[in-house]
Amino acid sequence: MSAFNLTFSSPSTFILYGIPGLEAAHIWISIPFFMFYIISLLGNFTVLFVVSKEQTLHKPMYLLLCMLALTDIGISTCIMPKALFIFWFGLKDITLDGCLTQMFFLHTVAATQSAVLVTMGFDRYIAICDPLRYATILTNARIAKLGLVGLLRAVLLVLPVPLLLRRLPFCANHVILHTYCEHMAVVKISCGDTRVNQTYGLVVILMTIGLDLTLIGLTYGLIIRAILRISSKKAHRKAFNTCTAHICVMLMSYTPYLFSNLTHRFSQVIAAHVHILLANLYLFVPPMLNPIIYGVKTKELRDKVGKYTCRR
Template sequence: MLPQDIVFASNSTGSDLSVFFLMGIPGLEDLHLWISIPFCSVFSVALIGNCTLLYVIKTESSLHKPMFYFLAMLAVIDLVLSTTTVPKILSIFWFNSREISFNACLMQMFFLHSFSIMESALLLAMAFDRYVAICNPLRYTTILTNSVIVKIGLAALFRAVLLMVPLPFLLRRLPYCQSHVISHCYCEHMAVVKLACADTTFNNIYGIIVALFIVGLDLLFIVLSYIKILRAVLSLASKEEQLKAFGTCGSHISAILVFYIPVVLSSTVHRFGRVVAPHVHILMANFYLLFPPMMNPIVYGVRTKQIRVRVLLWFQGKSF
């Protein structure tokens, strides 16, 4: 189906909400097959890396600690984010399969945004873990018990669901009486809102408030945690102790940068959308979606000795 055929089909649907059409990357349709190569490669690395990480954490008893439980949760979140969106993106690139039902679109959007919020919460929880480990090492095991870790995970899930449940209902109440063509690779909230032929002020405000609430608060508490960590580390007597303490935070700091830098870049491009080509915006949005799930297992695999050793033994054909 060619782009002009999609426009005709979407116009012919009238107010029918049964079918929407994903454009992929507008302006780069002729390059979809080539673009699919890095997309598929990154997706494969993300799947293999996160599954390997989960397997190593499950089978290696020395990794049954709070930080690695949080890391396992992060790996699950990254797997859900990848599998929720990338298969459909690849089907657009490979088979020109652009149709998506409205219900499937809302479901994809719900999972995408919910698990992104959960990832932010997990990074905050991991910052708290590092704070306790460095600033209150003697109370580490009594503060971060298994029950506390479960409660943190459930709180992250509850917050994400609570904030995202209104989205499908807010979008369902809007009329879509014109084009049903979504200028994106997946059902992102604002891309769907733009199709509505009604006042979407409330939807726009709600999306901005949620984004500021999540990114702003989580990032603020992460920064505060690391300010306290920095003070504690600098109070240590020797340089060796300081480097060792900083070394325990290296992987987490890398994970924070991997997650938040694409978020900031994508948001910046979105805000200046009028002067930035649409395909640049879409590519940045996909970068934000694909990059963290690929990089997190690599970062922790390289920087964590126990994980690195076990993976090397695995590839050498030795038993765990």
């Protein structure tokens, strides 16, 4: 415990501790983490490559898949290199500017991904409820604009987070009990008044995850209502199948995120190493599984990937 109360000569330097209680297992933990990262990069870059090469895939649905792939790459890349330096070489130092930069990009990309998932839900709604107008309502240009709006929202909401943190004093304890600069983990080591930071953090969550989950819930309520009005069982199955991949991706993205965030704020029951492991896994596992899920569930994409794989 003495390591948690070190005093550093430079007030602009933090220590990312890694996973407290599992220091001896850092090397072993790094092996699955590294494998998750490599598989994530291979899968998501494959999606980007295949969609860019195939003219038949230049459609709104696949443009959204490319956006999702870019956010998956961004989320895992924000934290994995530094985490591996901690696990492999014990290089735990990170400057204040480096910490705030990592935090900004991580939360910005995560909020952008949430906006992409909302747009994907809207895409499925139009495809099922108004298929005849799908091509006119959802054009590639309109999808690109929606993506830019999601990115702009994320930047504007997340930018105050590191700016508010910079104004806080950090006294003797500069040890962040985490593998990356998670907002609440940094807030907790400040010796100043953090009420503004905690309140604004909740505002960001409500304006991104809270709002997006509400919109997705409304969208799927309308989708289910439309499906139930269809008399054909075959049409029922087809309609549900078009949503299966999106539902799986949403469950993997939102459920562990909400669990981790709420645990960080309100729960003292869960052991620190369990919480931090889960906080890492929800950033590594979904980016790895998302391209696999869409590759399996989307026949057109699966066939095109198979075409390039067999060619090799």
